[in-house]
Amino acid sequence: MSGSLAASGLSVRYETPHGSVQALRHVDIEAHPGEVIGIVGESGCGKSTLVTALANLLPANACIDGSIRYNGVDLTKLDAHRQRLLRGDEIALVGQDPMTAFNPVLTIGDQLVDFQHHRKDLSRAQKRARIAAMLGRVGIADAERRMQSYPHELSGGMRQRVAIAAALLTDPGLLIADEPTTALDVTMEAQIIHLLRELRREYNGIIIVVSHHLGVIAELCDRVYVMYAGEVVEGGEVDAIFHDPRHPYTQALLACDPARFHDRLDRLPTIPGSLPSLTQPPPGCVYAPRCDRAFAPCGSIAPPLTRLTACHAARCHAVTP
Amino acid sequence: MPCRPLPRGDAMSPLLAVEDLSVSFVRGSLLDRLINPFPLPGFNVVDGVTLSLMPAETLGLVGESGSGKTTLARTILGLIRAAAGRIVFEGREVATPSDFRAMRRRSAMMFQDPVASLSPRLRVGTLLTEPQVIQGLPMPDRRAAAKALLALVGLPASFVDRFPHELSGGQARRVGVARALAMKPHLLLADEPTAGLDVSVQGDVLNLIGELKRELGFAAMIVTHNLAMIRHVSDRLAIMYLGRLVETGPTQEVFSAPLHPYTATLIRSEPFPDPRRRSHNPAVTGEIPSVFRRPAGCEFHTRCPLVQSRCKTEAPVYRPMGAGRMVRCHFPLQTGGQEREAVLRASANQRGN
Numbered sequence: 001m002s003g004s005l006a007a008s009g010l011s012v013r014y015e016t017p018h019g020s021v022q023a024l025r026h027v028d029i030e031a032h033p034g035e036v037i038g039i040v041g042e043s044g045c046g047k048s049t050l051v052t053a054l055a056n057l058l059p060a061n062a063c064i065d066g067s068i069r070y071n072g073v074d075l076t077k078l079d080a081h082r083q084r085l086l087r088g089d090e091i092a093l094v095g096q097d098p099m100t101a102f103n104p105v106l107t108i109g110d111q112l113v114d115f116q117h118h119r120k121d122l123s124r125a126q127k128r129a130r131i132a133a134m135l136g137r138v139g140i141a142d143a144e145r146r147m148q149s150y151p152h153e154l155s156g157g158m159r160q161r162v163a164i165a166a167a168l169l170t171d172p173g174l175l176i177a178d179e180p181t182t183a184l185d186v187t188m189e190a191q192i193i194h195l196l197r198e199l200r201r202e203y204n205g206i207i208i209v210v211s212h213h214l215g216v217i218a219e220l221c222d223r224v225y226v227m228y229a230g231e232v233v234e235g236g237e238v239d240a241i242f243h244d245p246r247h248p249y250t251q252a253l254l255a256c257d258p259a260r261f262h263d264r265l266d267r268l269p270t271i272p273g274s275l276p277s278l279t280q281p282p283p284g285c286v287y288a289p290r291c292d293r294a295f296a297p298c299g300s301i302a303p304p305l306t307r308l309t310a311c312h313a314a315r316c317h318a319v320t321p
Numbered sequence: 322m323p324c325r326p327l328p329r330g331d332a333m334s335p336l337l338a339v340e341d342l343s344v345s346f347v348r349g350s351l352l353d354r355l356i357n358p359f360p361l362p363g364f365n366v367v368d369g370v371t372l373s374l375m376p377a378e379t380l381g382l383v384g385e386s387g388s389g390k391t392t393l394a395r396t397i398l399g400l401i402r403a404a405a406g407r408i409v410f411e412g413r414e415v416a417t418p419s420d421f422r423a424m425r426r427r428s429a430m431m432f433q434d435p436v437a438s439l440s441p442r443l444r445v446g447t448l449l450t451e452p453q454v455i456q457g458l459p460m461p462d463r464r465a466a467a468k469a470l471l472a473l474v475g476l477p478a479s480f481v482d483r484f485p486h487e488l489s490g491g492q493a494r495r496v497g498v499a500r501a502l503a504m505k506p507h508l509l510l511a512d513e514p515t516a517g518l519d520v521s522v523q524g525d526v527l528n529l530i531g532e533l534k535r536e537l538g539f540a541a542m543i544v545t546h547n548l549a550m551i552r553h554v555s556d557r558l559a560i561m562y563l564g565r566l567v568e569t570g571p572t573q574e575v576f577s578a579p580l581h582p583y584t585a586t587l588i589r590s591e592p593f594p595d596p597r598r599r600s601h602n603p604a605v606t607g608e609i610p611s612v613f614r615r616p617a618g619c620e621f622h623t624r625c626p627l628v629q630s631r632c633k634t635e636a637p638v639y640r641p642m643g644a645g646r647m648v649r650c651h652f653p654l655q656t657g658g659q660e661r662e663a664v665l666r667a668s669a670n671q672r673g674n
Contacts, residue, residue: 186385190589193603194600218594268528
């Protein structure tokens, strides 16, 4: 079963002894079945907080405002028991570190059986058969023997394949991949990207890929949200984001990627300045202190989300449709 | 023992030359080795590496994890003992611990993890001036020396009183650069100088190293797996696979016409940030084998898209191919860029189906 996901006006605040940290502010995102959504941003932009909020895994000191509607249900209003049911069954997460995703003292096969604990209708043998089929689908040869292996016997790339298999075993409507290739080498990264792209052909749920790597986002996603300092500053079709970026931050971020330049550069482009404090975010636009196009209202008035085309929007005073 | 002087060449003699360097790690515990009268043979993590570095040159040492690139860098500075081969620095062979100590006075290493390589209990000012104290250099005013180093890397002087945990990743990296340059080295070894940094900060650190290099004239060896970055900052590239060099050559030429199939697959694997140019098939399948089970013949034959029967039995020699380029392959790619792409793509398709 799969439905649409829509977060609107989502804000997350962490209460800490040093004051409250506004990790996420008025975030609006939507995703429909069959889509691959990319969330891109640098460290500290709130992308991890956003996916943890979507998976209902925020720590106790977090306060949520706004709503996350999935399949017509507001996830933020569910009680703990209902959230837990949803998490195992409908929402699956593939983490960044394939080394720590598994219990080191249980075999892969046993752990993948446990992942299917919601499926009361299947016997253990049926579950093992499903696992073998799923491991084959994610490109693990010799699945029966691999099920007897312990996690440390697998390489990083193989573990990430098993993590993806584990996530798909529950037939989730929403699959969140948080930096799925960051811990891998470039040749393995290309193989995992290829695998995810193959899998989406048969999978009709939503995939959310979170990454700081622009290449990974460009390879995989249909639509992209660019985040900066806890806000979504621009969102749109992947082609529009990479070929017609409108927000100054998106433009600067793309210009910084050395992979875009074939000829040797004497100086690599950078974004001067640093991330604003999230305990006291700037009153106007969050990017204004580093923006080279900032003018009078940027310092005092928070820019509204300006809709440029049907699904391309940017949060900036300087853009006009 | 004094350093043995070697005959010095002309002005273009290399700053650093590594000849046939091998590093081997012995498997098994200490008890194993005491009981077993026939110890297991060592496994060469670095195997027969020959490299040279000219003064003021930047060499990029590229490879996947497990290729031995960090081990090679550490061995060059004497942090790991080599099993065989020689290291020649500024025309003198470096062999004994005292030779290495003398060499380390004129060379410096930036370690992989910027925060972990700074002692958490020392302030930045103390950390920056420790190299001079250890090497016994006279320093009338430690604080002033530290402030001068901070100014060199563009950090405010007030940072002398900070602790490493109060720095951001980029700032810690700058402190690492400052500490490495404190002794005015002739050689800087940087192990993954941008790992874990955001792309907007990565450029900052590399621009800083580049500027200081022009100003102070040291040579640099940058160990990395980031091809997109090394393309812009290195003069020459050395590609490692399973502890051996498989290709070396001028950076631009290696990128525009790689000779070794491994180099070509590495370049093709890098995801390109343009949704209109998506790759269709992974350039290579499988994973880097373990050095404990090094494949017979060419070590890349298990994954090579262009493998032939000869590759499985006979190890290729590392041989020169034209101006300044070396390759370890029986069948180096020599066709033009487009044909090469076509060859690689066709073979990837065959394997995929």
